[in-house]
Each structure stands twice: as structure tokens, then as C-alpha cells.
Amino acid sequence: MTAPQQDQSQQDWIARWQRLARRIRVPLGFLTAALYLFELWRRVPQSAAVAWSLALVLPGLWLRGYASGYVKKNQELTTTGPYAWVRNPLYLGSILIAAGFAVALLSWAVALALTVMFVAIYVPVIASEERFLRATFPGFDAYCRRVPRLIPRPFPATQSAGVERGRFSWSLYLKHREYNALIGAILLYLSLVFLRPALSALLHVRP
Numbered sequence: 001m002t003a004p005q006q007d008q009s010q011q012d013w014i015a016r017w018q019r020l021a022r023r024i025r026v027p028l029g030f031l032t033a034a035l036y037l038f039e040l041w042r043r044v045p046q047s048a049a050v051a052w053s054l055a056l057v058l059p060g061l062w063l064r065g066y067a068s069g070y071v072k073k074n075q076e077l078t079t080t081g082p083y084a085w086v087r088n089p090l091y092l093g094s095i096l097i098a099a100g101f102a103v104a105l106l107s108w109a110v111a112l113a114l115t116v117m118f119v120a121i122y123v124p125v126i127a128s129e130e131r132f133l134r135a136t137f138p139g140f141d142a143y144c145r146r147v148p149r150l151i152p153r154p155f156p157a158t159q160s161a162g163v164e165r166g167r168f169s170w171s172l173y174l175k176h177r178e179y180n181a182l183i184g185a186i187l188l189y190l191s192l193v194f195l196r197p198a199l200s201a202l203l204h205v206r207p
Helices: 003-042 047-068 089-105 108-136 140-146 170-175 179-203
Strands: none
Touching: 003 089, 003 108, 003 179, 047 089, 047 170, 047 179, 089 108, 089 179, 108 140
């Protein structure tokens, strides 16, 4: 198989996976949410586990918020800020947040469901985004050689000559509505604390 044929085969594979991901994204999300609620009903959240989960959730929220203040989607190749450490800080932040809530429930079932959801949904999205960036920005391959996809470097990558250092922008943070991640995390923690007792009282079942 020639190089162009290999590229076309890879693109077709990505396109097929994306179509499948779009079909299963909503049902998989509902199933994961239902499993989360079932696990929350089945087991009483342990205070220590909830506290330890913050060690993952807070860095995840910070990383997503920090990255959203740098990225200019479809406009430029962002290589500064957290993007000098890892190519996908937004997705890495999401992984940390999801792992934190699995820890909060001490549930391997939730952890497995979240892993399946990440592989099924985010892997084709990342592949598609990389294909777009490679076709749009000539420096993307060089950037990939310096910065890993999901596991951060120990030190930020040196910027190419002529690249501005960049700075965090609150306007970009608000434009990307990254505050929704913080609101969602707060609601999930409230559910850990109050939802099970409320359901127990409603159904007259001892927690």
C-alpha cells in the first residue's frame, strides 16, 4: 500500500469511528449517568474518598480552565501555556475530573464505564482534530515531535523562533464557557452529599 493510500485508509477509519461515536455518544452518556446514580444509591459515599477525589478533580478543573484561556480554536496552533506541556490539556483535564468522581464513589464499575466512554468518544475526536491541525498548520508535525499527546512533559517545550509566549485570557475562558465544568463539578459533589439521603427520605428507606 502506497503512502497516499495509507493516509486515505486512516482518514476513512477516523471518519467511520466518528460516525459511530456520534450515534452512541448520547446513549452512552445516559447509561454512564444511570450507572453513576445506581452506584450512588448502592453505596454510601465515604468522606475520605470524597476528600481524596479533590486531588484529581481540582487539578482537572484548573487545567481545563487554564487551557481554555489560551486556545483559539481553528484560528491558530496554540503551543504556549499548558499547550507547551501537553497537546490536549482540555481532554487531560476531563480525564482527571472523571477519575476523581470514580474515586469519590470507590466504584470500579464507574471507572470502567468512564474509560469506555473516553475511548469511544474522545479517541476519534482527538484523531480528527489532529488531522485538521496537520492539514491547516504547517508547524503541527514539529509541535507533535516536541510535545506529547496526553502525558505531560516534565518541562515546557521550547517555543519556535518568532512564536509569542502568549498569556491567559479571561475573555477566551468566558467565550468557551469553561465555567460550565466548574458548575457541573459542584453539582456532582452536591449529589454525593445530598442526593442519596434525599432519595432515602423520599422512598422512606433507611440510608
